[in-house]
Amino acid sequence: MLYRGSCHCGKVAFEFKAELTGAIRCNCSICSRKGALLCAIPHGSLTVLAWGDDLGSYAFGNHAMAHRFCRTCGIHPFAEDVREGGERNAYVNLNCVADLDPSTLSVFNFDGRSA
Structure with missing residues (x-):
């Protein structure tokens, strides 16, 4: 299914194809603070x-993830795996997806603090 989403002000917009069967709640220091429900x-x-100049990036720790955010409204719509080689993933914040109620999805708790 094709999904569309954006930050709060709409300056950062995206779409993706996926079959959503659940959401991921990560307890790493940034995901827990921003309250994201993710889809890998x-x-x-x-x-x-x-995106234009409005798409910011933040990395911490081992810099394996680029946490993207809107420089205007501050919302974090997605993150990207930036490691070299191998299959890269994107992690969409399902709270930023239009016409989707994340509360209807089962949630898997991921221990990002230990990863």
Whole structure:
């Protein structure tokens, strides 16, 4: 199924194809603070439709993930695996997806603090 989403102000917009069967709640220091419910998808399944200068990036720890955010409204719509080689993933914040009620999905708790 094709899903579309954006940050709060709409300056960062995206779409992706996936079959959503659940959501991931990560307890790492950034995901727990922003309260994201995530969906992991192959990086090639994510298309960023609008961003310009509004798409910011934040990395911490081993810098394996680029946490993307809107510089205008501050919302974190997705993150990207930036490691070299291997299959890369994108992690969409399901709270930013239009016409989707994340509360209807089962939630898997991922221990990102230990990863």
